[in-house]
Each structure stands twice: as C-alpha cells, then as structure tokens.
Amino acid sequence: MEINILMVCLGNICRSPLAEGVLKSKLPSTRFRIDSAGTESFHIGKSPDYRSIKVAAYHGIDISFQKARAFKLEDFNLFDKIYVMDRNNLKIIKQLAETSEQRDKVSLVLENEEIPDPYYGDEKDFEMIFGLLNKACDKIKSDLIN
Numbered sequence: 001m002e003i004n005i006l007m008v009c010l011g012n013i014c015r016s017p018l019a020e021g022v023l024k025s026k027l028p029s030t031r032f033r034i035d036s037a038g039t040e041s042f043h044i045g046k047s048p049d050y051r052s053i054k055v056a057a058y059h060g061i062d063i064s065f066q067k068a069r070a071f072k073l074e075d076f077n078l079f080d081k082i083y084v085m086d087r088n089n090l091k092i093i094k095q096l097a098e099t100s101e102q103r104d105k106v107s108l109v110l111e112n113e114e115i116p117d118p119y120y121g122d123e124k125d126f127e128m129i130f131g132l133l134n135k136a137c138d139k140i141k142s143d144l145i146n
C-alpha cells in the first residue's frame, strides 16, 4: 500500500520543498508519495527559493520543478504523516485538525528540534538546514523501511 507523506513549513518555498526533495531522494516513488505545502498562502504557485534550489542541486537533488501551495484541510485525509518544520507550524496545523486521528498524524520532522526559518538568512543557513533535513529524512526512512 502506498504511504503518503506531507512536509509543511510557512511559505512552502524554503524548507518544505527541500524536505520533499530530500525524502524523495531516499524513498522509492513506487511506494511513497511525498508532497509539501505551506501554512501561509503568500507564495502560492512560486518555484522554491533559489537558495533552496541551489543547495539541493549541490547535493544532486532537483527541486526546481516544485510549485508552492497552501495546506488544505483535505490534506489531513490525503496524507498518512504530516511533518512540520517548527513549533509554530506544529501549533497551526494541530489547531486545524478536527479529530484526534488527524492531530496524531502531525509531528515535528526532527523530533525535539526545529528546522529554523532561513528566509532572512544566507546560503550557509540553507546548507545547515539541508544537513538537518538529511538527518530527519534518514530517521523517517529507517522508521518506515525495516
């Protein structure tokens, strides 16, 4: 059976597109559907931030085709797991959940650690975030495939 995983940040242009690309690079597309979304709608339809595209490409991952979208309530039913980047996203998405089953699908992508918002940072911050997401996705993979 296919497993559906959603990565969520604020704008869906910096962190969650990278998270989507990193996890896709680790899991077979035949068994896993991976997508990303933002809690805010100000960047809908845009490509990922050029700094995310660049750091992904540096690590051999193409995320340039992605387009930002906003999280929608239907996502609670479409996805089995919803990973959020920081505690602010966690609060927002958990508040949108209408049932405990929906709420239980939501967790921080890195347990006990936030993926900090890099929007006002520089390329070094994007490289640091890539490292954190790589670690997070290795853990997700080992939890799913064993």
Ligand code: 4NP
Pocket (backbone or CB within 6 Å): 009, 010, 011, 012, 013, 014, 015, 016, 042, 117, 118, 119
């Ligand atoms: P993201 O980063 O949530 O990782 O996509 C941000 C993107 C845009 C903004 C903030 C964070 N913004 O304020 O426009």
